[in-house]
Amino acid sequence: APSLKEALAEKILAEQERVKALKKEHGSKILGQVTVEQAIGGMRGIPCMLWETSLLDADEGIRFRGYTIPELQEKLPGAAPGGEPLPEGLLWLLLTGEVPTPAQVSSVTEELRSRSALPNHVKALLGSLPAGTHPMTQLAQAVLGLQSGSKFAAAYDAGLHKSRYWEPVLEDSLDLIAKLPEIAAIIYRNAYAGGELIAPDPALDWAANLSAMMGFREHGALELMRLYQTIHTDHEGGNVSAHATHLVGSALSDPYLAFAAGMTGLAGPLHGLANQEVLRWIQHVTREIGESPSKEQLREFVWATLKGGKVVPGFGHAVLRRTDPRYTCQRVFAQKHLPDYPMFKLVSDLYEVVPDILTATGKVKNPWPNVDAHSGVLLQYYGITQESFYTVLFGVSRAMGVLAQGVWSRALGLPIERPKSLTVDAMLDRVKGQ
Numbered sequence: 371a372p373s374l375k376e377a378l379a380e381k382i383l384a385e386q387e388r389v390k391a392l393k394k395e396h397g398s399k400i401l402g403q404v405t406v407e408q409a410i411g412g413m414r415g416i417p418c419m420l421w422e423t424s425l426l427d428a429d430e431g432i433r434f435r436g437y438t439i440p441e442l443q444e445k446l447p448g449a450a451p452g453g454e455p456l457p458e459g460l461l462w463l464l465l466t467g468e469v470p471t472p473a474q475v476s477s478v479t480e481e482l483r484s485r486s487a488l489p490n491h492v493k494a495l496l497g498s499l500p501a502g503t504h505p506m507t508q509l510a511q512a513v514l515g516l517q518s519g520s521k522f523a524a525a526y527d528a529g530l531h532k533s534r535y536w537e538p539v540l541e542d543s544l545d546l547i548a549k550l551p552e553i554a555a556i557i558y559r560n561a562y563a564g565g566e567l568i569a570p571d572p573a574l575d576w577a578a579n580l581s582a583m584m585g586f587r588e589h590g591a592l593e594l595m596r597l598y599q600t601i602h603t604d605h606e607g608g609n610v611s612a613h614a615t616h617l618v619g620s621a622l623s624d625p626y627l628a629f630a631a632g633m634t635g636l637a638g639p640l641h642g643l644a645n646q647e648v649l650r651w652i653q654h655v656t657r658e659i660g661e662s663p664s665k666e667q668l669r670e671f672v673w674a675t676l677k678g679g680k681v682v683p684g685f686g687h688a689v690l691r692r693t694d695p696r697y698t699c700q701r702v703f704a705q706k707h708l709p710d711y712p713m714f715k716l717v718s719d720l721y722e723v724v725p726d727i728l729t730a731t732g733k734v735k736n737p738w739p740n741v742d743a744h745s746g747v748l749l750q751y752y753g754i755t756q757e758s759f760y761t762v763l764f765g766v767s768r769a770m771g772v773l774a775q776g777v778w779s780r781a782l783g784l785p786i787e788r789p790k791s792l793t794v795d796a797m798l799d800r801v802k803g804q
């Protein structure tokens with residue numbers, strides 16, 4: 371059976387031809403137009419990037435290589451029959467476009483295990499950071515700490531032909547993905563368990579090992595981690611963490627440098643940090659109006675948040691216009707594993723209350739919940755109570771999506787990104803007479 375690299379190499383040749391033909395036959399055709407509003411408004415909706423691993427539909431939500439989340443839950447092998455998918459299987463799918471067999475998934479688990487040893491200097495680096503350094507800052511620093519081992523940077527220095535860039539980029543990507551669980555667990559144990567580390571367990575799959583090294587080995591916690599790590603991988607190319615990784619990678623900065631940029635973007639409260647913000651906001655709710663507030667009390671609280679000039683974290687989206695399927699699958703998980711948990715009840719009540727209020731403001735384009743509205747409550751249930759850590763779990767997962775695309779970006783020879791910017795005067799000049 372072909373290895374992951376062999377399966378990928380087979381796909382690359384055909385896709386290179388397809389992209390070459392697309393450029394040759396349709397290169398001058400129009401994908402969309404750019405308005406002044408879009409240029410000022412965060413480039414919303416401008417189709418201007420090639421991203422192969424996933425595609426977002428505003429109503430339906432994300433598809434990974436054409437598959438919805440429920441389809442992945444059905445098709446990707448789990449740790450046990452009927453269980454949540456193993457993220458290793460999604461990595462195979464993201465890289466090759468094909469749903470893997472159980473044997474192929476095991477081969478990825480093995481491959482990642484063989485690459486997982488963390489250099490001592492990275493452990494020492496994490497141990498040397500001042501207490502209270504935000505876990506996302508620690509994650510970015512640890513990733514940069516690994517950069518000295520970049521095989522792409524070394525191969526580039528040695529003069530590798532550009533048709534082969536994707537090979538050491540794949541090597542770095544697999545090395546980095548393999549090491550992230552232990553990095554995350556060390557950040558967690560240093561911050562919340564007095565630095566008492568737990569050794570990796572070679573009998574566990576990649577996501578289960580992450581949970582176990584953090585100190586959580588219960589069946590439900592392992593299943594949650596597999597699901598969590600699967601659904602946070604990719605959300606097409608324009609979101610801040612994906613686009614930052616893509617942009618920096620386009621300068622041929624190696625995967626460590628590129629991914630570190632993605633992680634500093636994920637650390638923003640309007641993006642990945644929203645899962646921390648949701649938990650804090652929910653805790654604020656329960657402190658102010660108790661664990662089982664009435665819907666009326668919740669409505670008042672939501673309005674007070676808005677009147678305070680703050681966003682309701684976990685709701686809204688730049689592209690989505692319906693409930694995020696990543697929210698829905700976590701809700702289904704909660705209904706199965708923790709139906710009576712009071713915090714889940716609160717999240718469900720917010721689902722009923724918040725959208726009407728955000729709609730009533732008349733300006734929020736999507737009043738529905740996103741992925742971050744649900745994830746923290748599931749983690750709380752299994753004892754992972756430290757919300758400032760949550761975005762690290764998001765980041766570990768995000769590596770699979772953005773690094774898989776990074777391999778493809780180099781395989782397809784995508785150039786350095788360099789969109790055009792304009793001054794206000796230049797914009798006025800261009801619209802004169804229109």
Ligand code: FCX
Nearest residue numbers: 640641644681682683684685686687688733734735736740
């Ligand atoms: N609460 C309050 N106001 C909101 C809001 C929310 N949840 N969502 C949007 N708005 C406001 C915007 O702040 C903006 O107000 P302004 O005109 O006064 O500046 C107006 O509604 C229009 O914004 P809109 O076009 O709907 O949304 P954007 O594309 O600009 O922003 C995000 C999208 C996600 C940033 C926005 O909905 C938000 O801030 N949500 C809360 C934070 C959050 O949950 N982020 C996580 C998103 C995602 F899932 C992820 O990346 O992880």
